[in-house]
Amino acid sequence: MTAKSYDLLVVGGGINGAGIANHAAQAGLNPLLVEQGDLAGATSSASSKLIHGGLRYLEQRQFRLVRESLGEREVLLKMAPHLVRPLSFVLPHHAGLRPAWLIRLGLFCYDHLGGRERLPTSYGINLRRHAWGEPLQPAFRKGFVYADCWADDARLVLANALQCQELGGTVRTRTRLELAHREGRQWRAELRSATGQSEVVYTRALVNAAGPWVEQVLKQRLRLGARDSVKMVKGSHIVVPALHPGPQAYILQHQDGRIVFVLPYEGRFSLIGTTDIVHDGDPGEVHCSDAEVSYLCELVGQYFQRPPTPEQVVWRFAGVRPLYDDRSENPSAITRDYTLRLDREGAPVLSVFGGKLTTYRQLARHAMQSLQPYFDRMRLPDNPTTLVGGDLPGGDFEAFLQDARLRYGELEPDLLLRLARQFGDRLHKLLAGVRDTTDLGQHFGAGLYEREVRYLQLEEWAVSAEDILWRRTKRGLHMSAAEQAALVEWMAGSQRYSAGG
Ligand SMILES: Cc1cc2nc3c(=O)[nH]c(=O)nc-3n(C[C@H](O)[C@H](O)[C@H](O)COP(=O)(O)OP(=O)(O)OC[C@H]3O[C@@H](n4cnc5c(N)ncnc54)[C@H](O)[C@@H]3O)c2cc1C
Known part of the structure; x- marks a missing residue:
C-alpha cells in the first residue's frame, strides 16, 4: 500500500492543534491531525474554561497578551454562541x-x-x-x-476538529506520532494507533502542538534539539x-x-x-x-x-x-503568552510553546502565517469563520433555544437546553425525526440517551465512556456510579457488535 501524503501533519488534539488543523483546512490545505488519546484529553479539558483578558496579567504588564485576549472574547462569542x-x-x-x-x-x-x-x-x-x-x-x-x-473548553476543541474534517482535513484520535524524520523536502512520519497498528505518512510540514509534550516530541519523536523549553x-x-x-x-x-x-x-x-x-x-x-x-x-x-x-x-x-x-x-x-518556533532546516516543523484557550485562534492564524512561504496555494480567510454548531440565526442563542423548544416541545426543557448548548445548530441533526423521549432510545441516566451516545460515537470520535461522561458531556457529574457502569458496559457491547460486523 502506498503511503498517504498530506500538506501538514499536526501533532496534538488539544485546542492549539485542533485550531491549527482547522485553520489549515480553511486555508485550502490538506491537514492530518493526530491525537494520541482523546481530543481535549489533556490540558484543554482541564482549564478554568474562561475566555478572558486576564486581569492578573495586567499587573505583570503583559499588555500584548491582555489586548489580544480581550479582543478574542467578542470574536469567540460570535464564532460559537x-x-x-x-x-x-x-x-x-x-x-x-x-x-x-x-x-x-x-x-x-x-x-x-x-x-x-x-x-x-x-x-x-x-x-x-x-x-x-x-x-x-x-x-x-x-x-x-x-x-x-x-466556554466549554472540550467542546471548543471538538468544534475545531469537526470543522477541519468538514473542510476536507483528516482527524485521527488514539493515534500517536511515534517517529518522524526529514526525507528530501518532506517529513516521513510513523504513526501508531492504540490497537498497535503502524502506518507511514508523508507530509510537507509538521506542527508540534503537543502541549506539555512539546519538548518530548521535539527531542524523542523528531530527534531534534530544542532551543526553547516548556x-x-x-x-x-x-x-x-x-x-x-x-x-x-x-x-x-x-x-x-x-x-x-x-x-x-x-x-x-x-x-x-x-x-x-x-x-x-x-x-x-x-x-x-x-x-x-x-x-x-x-x-x-x-x-x-x-x-x-x-x-x-x-x-x-x-x-x-x-x-x-x-x-x-x-x-x-511565568508568561501565559505563546511562542511559535519554526525550524527551517529542510522540511519545516513549527513548535507551539504556551498559549491559552482564549488565544487559540490568534495562535492558529500566526502559525499558518509562519508556514505560508511553504504553500503557494494557501489562502487564509480574512475574517473569523463560524465554528461548527455556531450557525445560529443572528448569533442569538436564546432565540435559537426558543425555536428549538417549539420544534421539540415534548422534550424536557433542561435536556433541550443542554443539547442546544452542546451541539448548537447540529441539534437538528441529532434530533432529526425525534418527537419525544421514546424516540431517544435507552436512558442511561441524567438525560443521557442512546441517541446521543451513538451520535457522539459516530460523529464526534467518542470511544470510551469517559470521553462521553467527562468531555463531550459532563454527565459524569450527574449520573450515579451504577448508571456510569451501565454505560461502560453498553459501550463495550456496542463496540463488540460493530467489530463483529
Ligand atoms: C488549571 C488550568 C487552568 C486554565 N485556565 C484557562 C482559562 O481559564 N482560560 C484560558 O484561556 N486558558 C486556560 N488554561 C490554559 C489552556 O488550558 C491551555 O493553554 C491549553 O489548553 C493548551 O492547549 P494545547 O493544545 O497546547 O495542549 P493540550 O490540550 O495538552 O494538547 C496537547 C495534546 O497533544 C497530545 N500529544 C502529545 N504527544 C503526542 C504524540 N506524540 N502524538 C499525538 N498526540 C500527542 C496530547 O495527548 C494532548 O492531548 C488553563 C490551563 C490549566 C492547566
Missing part, C-alpha cells in the same frame, strides 16, 4: 490586599484595551446591598463587577455543590498574590480553581492533591459565609499548563 457566553465576575475588595484604586485602574484598562461590543463595562457595587454580596461574609462591603466569557505548571480544580445562587462568578484574591475563581457550573455546582504548582513528572500523570483541595477550600472560606469542605468535593481534576519557560522563579508569574 452556543459554546461561549458572557459571565459577570464579582471581585470583593479585600482591605488588606490590592487597594481599590489599583483595581479600578486595572478594570479601566480592561474596559478600554481590547475593544468591546457585547460585553458591558465594569462597575462598583455595595456588597451589603446587592444580592451578589449575600453569599459573602459581611466584612466585605465594597466590590467590583466586570465581564469576561465562559515549564509545566500544574493547576487543579474542585467541584462542590453550588455555593451561591445566580449566574455570577467570583474572583477571590489570596494573600500569596494569586487569585482563585468560584464559577457557577453545570446548574447545581460550583467550580473552584486553580492552583499553580511546578510539575516535573510525566504530563499524563497529574492529580489534584489533598493539599490543593485544602488550599482552595480555605481560600473560599475566607470570603464565603458557608465555605466548602473537602468532604463536599464531588469531582477534582488537574491539568498541566505548558508554559513557555521565561525563567521566572514564581510559577504564577
Whole structure:
C-alpha cells in the first residue's frame, strides 16, 4: 500500500492543534491531525474554561497578551454562541490586599484595551446591598463587577476538529506520532494507533502542538534539539455543590498574590480553581492533591459565609499548563503568552510553546502565517469563520433555544437546553425525526440517551465512556456510579457488535 501524503501533519488534539488543523483546512490545505488519546484529553479539558483578558496579567504588564485576549472574547462569542457566553465576575475588595484604586485602574484598562461590543463595562457595587454580596461574609462591603466569557473548553476543541474534517482535513484520535524524520523536502512520519497498528505518512510540514509534550516530541519523536523549553505548571480544580445562587462568578484574591475563581457550573455546582504548582513528572500523570483541595477550600472560606469542605468535593481534576519557560522563579508569574518556533532546516516543523484557550485562534492564524512561504496555494480567510454548531440565526442563542423548544416541545426543557448548548445548530441533526423521549432510545441516566451516545460515537470520535461522561458531556457529574457502569458496559457491547460486523 502506498503511503498517504498530506500538506501538514499536526501533532496534538488539544485546542492549539485542533485550531491549527482547522485553520489549515480553511486555508485550502490538506491537514492530518493526530491525537494520541482523546481530543481535549489533556490540558484543554482541564482549564478554568474562561475566555478572558486576564486581569492578573495586567499587573505583570503583559499588555500584548491582555489586548489580544480581550479582543478574542467578542470574536469567540460570535464564532460559537452556543459554546461561549458572557459571565459577570464579582471581585470583593479585600482591605488588606490590592487597594481599590489599583483595581479600578486595572478594570479601566480592561474596559478600554481590547475593544468591546457585547460585553458591558465594569462597575462598583455595595456588597451589603446587592444580592451578589449575600453569599459573602459581611466584612466585605465594597466590590467590583466586570465581564469576561465562559466556554466549554472540550467542546471548543471538538468544534475545531469537526470543522477541519468538514473542510476536507483528516482527524485521527488514539493515534500517536511515534517517529518522524526529514526525507528530501518532506517529513516521513510513523504513526501508531492504540490497537498497535503502524502506518507511514508523508507530509510537507509538521506542527508540534503537543502541549506539555512539546519538548518530548521535539527531542524523542523528531530527534531534534530544542532551543526553547516548556515549564509545566500544574493547576487543579474542585467541584462542590453550588455555593451561591445566580449566574455570577467570583474572583477571590489570596494573600500569596494569586487569585482563585468560584464559577457557577453545570446548574447545581460550583467550580473552584486553580492552583499553580511546578510539575516535573510525566504530563499524563497529574492529580489534584489533598493539599490543593485544602488550599482552595480555605481560600473560599475566607470570603464565603458557608465555605466548602473537602468532604463536599464531588469531582477534582488537574491539568498541566505548558508554559513557555521565561525563567521566572514564581510559577504564577511565568508568561501565559505563546511562542511559535519554526525550524527551517529542510522540511519545516513549527513548535507551539504556551498559549491559552482564549488565544487559540490568534495562535492558529500566526502559525499558518509562519508556514505560508511553504504553500503557494494557501489562502487564509480574512475574517473569523463560524465554528461548527455556531450557525445560529443572528448569533442569538436564546432565540435559537426558543425555536428549538417549539420544534421539540415534548422534550424536557433542561435536556433541550443542554443539547442546544452542546451541539448548537447540529441539534437538528441529532434530533432529526425525534418527537419525544421514546424516540431517544435507552436512558442511561441524567438525560443521557442512546441517541446521543451513538451520535457522539459516530460523529464526534467518542470511544470510551469517559470521553462521553467527562468531555463531550459532563454527565459524569450527574449520573450515579451504577448508571456510569451501565454505560461502560453498553459501550463495550456496542463496540463488540460493530467489530463483529
Ligand atoms: C488549571 C488550568 C487552568 C486554565 N485556565 C484557562 C482559562 O481559564 N482560560 C484560558 O484561556 N486558558 C486556560 N488554561 C490554559 C489552556 O488550558 C491551555 O493553554 C491549553 O489548553 C493548551 O492547549 P494545547 O493544545 O497546547 O495542549 P493540550 O490540550 O495538552 O494538547 C496537547 C495534546 O497533544 C497530545 N500529544 C502529545 N504527544 C503526542 C504524540 N506524540 N502524538 C499525538 N498526540 C500527542 C496530547 O495527548 C494532548 O492531548 C488553563 C490551563 C490549566 C492547566
